[in-house]
Amino acid sequence: MNDPNGPIWWKGKYHLFYQMNPHAAVWGDMHWGHAVSVDMVHWKHEPIALAPTHNGPDSEGCFSGSAVVFDGVPTIIYTGVKNAPPELVTIHDGADKLREVQMLATAEDEDLLHWKKRAAPVIATPPSGMKVTGFRDPCPWKEDDGWYLAVGSGVRDQGGCVLLYRSQDLRHWEYLHPLVWGKPNGKQAVNPCDSGEMWECPDFFPLGDKYCLLYSTEGQVIWTTGHYDRKTHVYTPEQRGLLDHGAYYAPKSFLAPDGRRILWGWIPERRPEAEYSAAGWAGLMSLPRVLAVGQDGRLRITVAKEVELLRGKERRAQFGPIHKADQESIVAEFVSCRGELKLNARRTGDPFEIQFSGEGGVSWLEIKFDPSRRTQVMIDGQMLSLDSGEEEELQLHAFVDGSVIELLVNNRQAFTKRFYYSGTSAQTLRIAWRGISVDLVSSSSWELAPISNDRLTR
Ligand code: FRU
Numbered sequence: 001m002n003d004p005n006g007p008i009w010w011k012g013k014y015h016l017f018y019q020m021n022p023h024a025a026v027w028g029d030m031h032w033g034h035a036v037s038v039d040m041v042h043w044k045h046e047p048i049a050l051a052p053t054h055n056g057p058d059s060e061g062c063f064s065g066s067a068v069v070f071d072g073v074p075t076i077i078y079t080g081v082k083n084a085p086p087e088l089v090t091i092h093d094g095a096d097k098l099r100e101v102q103m104l105a106t107a108e109d110e111d112l113l114h115w116k117k118r119a120a121p122v123i124a125t126p127p128s129g130m131k132v133t134g135f136r137d138p139c140p141w142k143e144d145d146g147w148y149l150a151v152g153s154g155v156r157d158q159g160g161c162v163l164l165y166r167s168q169d170l171r172h173w174e175y176l177h178p179l180v181w182g183k184p185n186g187k188q189a190v191n192p193c194d195s196g197e198m199w200e201c202p203d204f205f206p207l208g209d210k211y212c213l214l215y216s217t218e219g220q221v222i223w224t225t226g227h228y229d230r231k232t233h234v235y236t237p238e239q240r241g242l243l244d245h246g247a248y249y250a251p252k253s254f255l256a257p258d259g260r261r262i263l264w265g266w267i268p269e270r271r272p273e274a275e276y277s278a279a280g281w282a283g284l285m286s287l288p289r290v291l292a293v294g295q296d297g298r299l300r301i302t303v304a305k306e307v308e309l310l311r312g313k314e315r316r317a318q319f320g321p322i323h324k325a326d327q328e329s330i331v332a333e334f335v336s337c338r339g340e341l342k343l344n345a346r347r348t349g350d351p352f353e354i355q356f357s358g359e360g361g362v363s364w365l366e367i368k369f370d371p372s373r374r375t376q377v378m379i380d381g382q383m384l385s386l387d388s389g390e391e392e393e394l395q396l397h398a399f400v401d402g403s404v405i406e407l408l409v410n411n412r413q414a415f416t417k418r419f420y421y422s423g424t425s426a427q428t429l430r431i432a433w434r435g436i437s438v439d440l441v442s443s444s445s446w447e448l449a450p451i452s453n454d455r456l457t458r
Contacts, residue, residue: 001283003137003201003250004264005032006067006076008112009257014040015112016264017049017076018285019064025282026273030061032078034112040262040288040306042451049115050078050105057082057101057121064137064201064250065103070147070170074107076115077122077149077170079136090126090135092156094190100135101125102151104170118171123151127163127175131155133192135163137201137250140170143230150179150202152215154192159183160199160217164233179204180213180224180235193217201250204235207261208293211235214243214263216250221265223299239297245382246416247404248286262304263289267404270418281456286416287399287406298387300411303399311340312447322437325351331433332445334400337426337457339448343396343433344441347374352435354396356405358427364419365405369394369435377409384413393441400429401448402457426457 005017013036020033032050035043050062058080065078081091084099091098101121108114126132133154140149147167154160159182165173185196192198199215206212211228213235214221221244224237243251244265251265265286269276276282288304317331331354332341345352349371356365368378374390376383386394388410397408403426405417421427433440 001033001266001285002027002268003064003266004252004285005064005078007252007254007262007264008067008069008074009254010069010074010112011110013038015067016043016285017067018266020048022048025277025280030063030081032062032076036111039309040304041309046111046113049112050076050117052080053117056080056117056119057124058103058117059083060098062103063100064252066139066252068140068142068170074112075170076105076107077138077140078103078105079138080121088125090132092133092192102138102149102173122171123165123173126153133160133198134200139202139204141205148233149173150204152199152202154182154196154198156192156197157184158197160192160196160215162199162202162204162213162215166233176233179233180237182217185218194219201252203251203253203263205253205255205261207291210238210293210297212261212291212293212299213237214251214253219249220244221249221251225293225297225299239299241299242413243299243301244414244416245379245384246407246414247418248414248416251286253291260304261291263291263301265289265416267406267416267418271420275420279458284404284456289414294412296387298412301408301414302411303397303406303408307340307399310448310451312449315445317433317440317443317445319437322435325435327436328432328434329437330430331440331443332431334429334431334445334447337400337402337429338450339400339429340446341396341398341400341431341443342445343398343431343443344393345369345396345435346439346441347371347390347392347394348439350436350439352433352439355432355434356398356400357430357432358419358421362421364429365407365415365417367396367407379407379409379415380417382415384409384415386410387412398431399448402426402455420458424458 034046034049063079102123189195226237
């Protein structure tokens with residue numbers, strides 16, 4: 001699987017669709033997989049929701065998109081791709097074979113199992129006169145005077161952008177203008193996604209008293225918060241950052257019934273294709289992350305409280321005084337790589353390290369604090385800024401499952417790590433504290449229950 005698609009809450013259930021290849025654990029022949037849940041934690045697989053139509057505008061794939069309710073009917077807007085003559089091609093990635101159009105499908109039943117596609121695209125070509133690098137991943141929302149739609153795009157030498165459309169019925173769309181433009185990163189790349197000349201998966205929504213735009217490019221997700229003028233429909237980003245510093249891409253949000261803005265993200269593989277192809281599965285969905293805007297206008301990320309449903313008994317790390325900065329103590333142990341850790345540490349004059357490791361001490365994730373750089377923390381060699389006062393403790397919140405660690409730092413930074421082990425079953429993961437003990441304010445851990453008995457671990 002890759003991108004999450006069309007998350008929606010409908011008739012008391014959370015539905016989540018996602019890009020999947022039903023034939024092999026490699027990218028290709030994109031379909032929309034479907035899963036349903038009552039709590040965002042326990043999931044049931046449903047049959048494929050969307051498949052390419054032979055000879056249709058999506059014959060080569062049903063790419064990413066969104067789901068909304070229009071006139072009481074759940075409605076999907078997605079990108080269809082098919083082979084096309086050079087003048088109609090919109091994906092200029094070196095292969096230059098595919099044409100992208102925006103498609104619509106409506107639900108035929110309350111369980112969202114059957115979808116009826118509208119045969120003709122609802123947007124058949126990019127804006128006239130525009131030579132785009134790509135044209136995909138529609139994201140609709142409603143305003144007082146109608147529906148709006150953001151489409152990911154870009155232009156060579158000018159940068160990635162998001163194109164803005166308007167409609168009254170989701171079927172007829174009028175192009176307005178770019179919602180926002182980026183800049184190329186200056187790299188020469190055949191694929192415009194590598195040079196910042198194409199933005200994928202735009203996601204645009206109000207958040208607190210700001211608006212938030214997420215987009216994916218150069219293998220990373222950028223968040224921006226800013227001002228959206230509802231009269232001119234121009235978005236001005238004010239603050240920006242990386243949504244995650246590790247393996248995380250193409251996220252997609254939705255509004256939960258209680259008003260929370262929940263984000264799903266694709267956690268890709270970090271091992272060679274031959275290995276994941278042999279494993280028979282590739283890619284996974286992140287935990288649900290709740291987005292908010294802080295006083296400083298910057299993004300805040302927490303993991304949805306529903307995930308606490310999986311917690312076993314709390315274990316608090318306790319050990320006597322340690323006076324040496326290089327002395328190590330185990331704060332948590334997760335059998336079968338399943339667990340949650342909450343650790344707070346004081347940022348004072350002493351260095352400390354927290355290490356996640358497997359059997360034989362092989363290191364899977366390393367967090368280091370250096371008192372000469374008190375506003376930063378180093379994770380796996382990457383320096384992350386904490387954007388917070390020095391008096392605030394370092395707050396780590398980590399979830400371990402199989403071959404992934406999702407780590408949040410002070411609810412400001414995220415770092416998703418993939419790690420792999422040999423053997424057929426998940427190992428025991430240990431978390432060690434190296435530093436003097438007075439700096440370790442608290443450390444709690446929980447075993448997490450698996451949600452199925454055929455859990456994929458490696
Ligand atoms: C992002 C992406 C989207 C596209 C989909 C195809 O990972 O490239 O832009 O719609 O994946 O699977």
